[in-house]
Amino acid sequence: MTYYEIIIKIILSSISGALIGYNREKINRPAGIRTHALLSLGASILTIISITSFYDPIAKVGDPGRIAAQIVSGIGFLGAGTILKNGNKVKGLTTAATLWVSASIGMTFGAGAYFVGISALIITLIILYINKFSKHLNMERTIEITLKDKKDIKEILDIFSKHNNIILKNIDFSQKDDGILYFVLEKPGYMEISKIQKELMYIENIENINIIDDN
DSSP, rough: OOOHHHHHHHHHHHHHHHHHHHHHHTTTSOOHHHHHHHHHHHHHHHHHHHHHHEEEEETTTEEEETTTTHHHHHHHHHHHOOOOEEEEEEEOHHHHHHHHHHHHHHHHHHHOOHHHHHHHHHHHHHHHHHHHHHSSSOOOOOEEEEEOOGGGGHHHHHHHHTTTTOOEEEEEEESSEEEEEEEEESSSSHHHHHHHHHHHHSTTEEEEEEEOOOO
């Protein structure tokens, strides 16, 4: 393996991780461009070391997967740190998956499988950006409301009931310093959710309104 090949591999790995991380960073996920780029780069470097140090291509002896095999299990700990649970809602699963895929793509480039790596990157980006367009369709959405007083729940429900084209599927209340309510709505379109958010802002005891992207 020449120095030129090594440079190409680590550059492709870093760029791939950065492109995937950009999608996550845009929606304020804890793992963004740098995390994904470094993870993909590290996976690529370890794969290169594994191949060059533990395998003799002439004698065809050694185990080139000795180090690389540990990458897969190691990513699990990093991915677990991005998964958060609020009430009955789980966030960060997609980000955990993108970390795992970034490492996989880095390993692929490190092994010299350029076509597989580029194909995997393209498919990953397509899957991630499908979510961007799906937000404009009628889908399930969660509204997080920080509330000072529970007595205003009825007023909130009255606002939801005025919008006949949505279904309130679930309500979850988490009481800490402030009361946080999670309303799961079915089939709220992009314009519909904006109208609801504006109406909720007129309720005096609401401190914060957040539209949760569960990815």
